[in-house]
Amino acid sequence: MYVRDDPNNPGDVIDQANEAAALFLGDALAGAKRKAEAERLALGEPGWHCLFCDAELIELGRFCGTDCSADWQREQDAKRRNIKVSG
Numbered sequence: 001m002y003v004r005d006d007p008n009n010p011g012d013v014i015d016q017a018n019e020a021a022a023l024f025l026g027d028a029l030a031g032a033k034r035k036a037e038a039e040r041l042a043l044g045e046p047g048w049h050c051l052f053c054d055a056e057l058i059e060l061g062r063f064c065g066t067d068c069s070a071d072w073q074r075e076q077d078a079k080r081r082n083i084k085v086s087g
């Protein structure tokens with residue numbers, strides 16, 4: 001979760017700052033875990049071919065490089081946006 005200004009609780013600025021600092025670290029880890037889990041669900045188990053360009057991989061994985069990973073992610077984001085817009 002991201003820390004946002006809470007209009008119902010305007011007094012706890014320092015608490016919020018400490019919390020935000022703690023959350024930032026925890027959030028980064030949790031975010032990475034969530035992302036990995038979401039990726040696993042979306043992509044399935046790692047395989048031997050790039051999911052984006054279908055190139056053969058030299059080790060078990062999902063993408064041949066960060067370019068394909070980024071392009072794939074962009075595509076997923078676009079799909080998600082389209083779903084949201086139409087739905």
Ligand SMILES: [Zn+2]
Nearest residue numbers: 050053064068
């Ligand atoms: Zn690729």
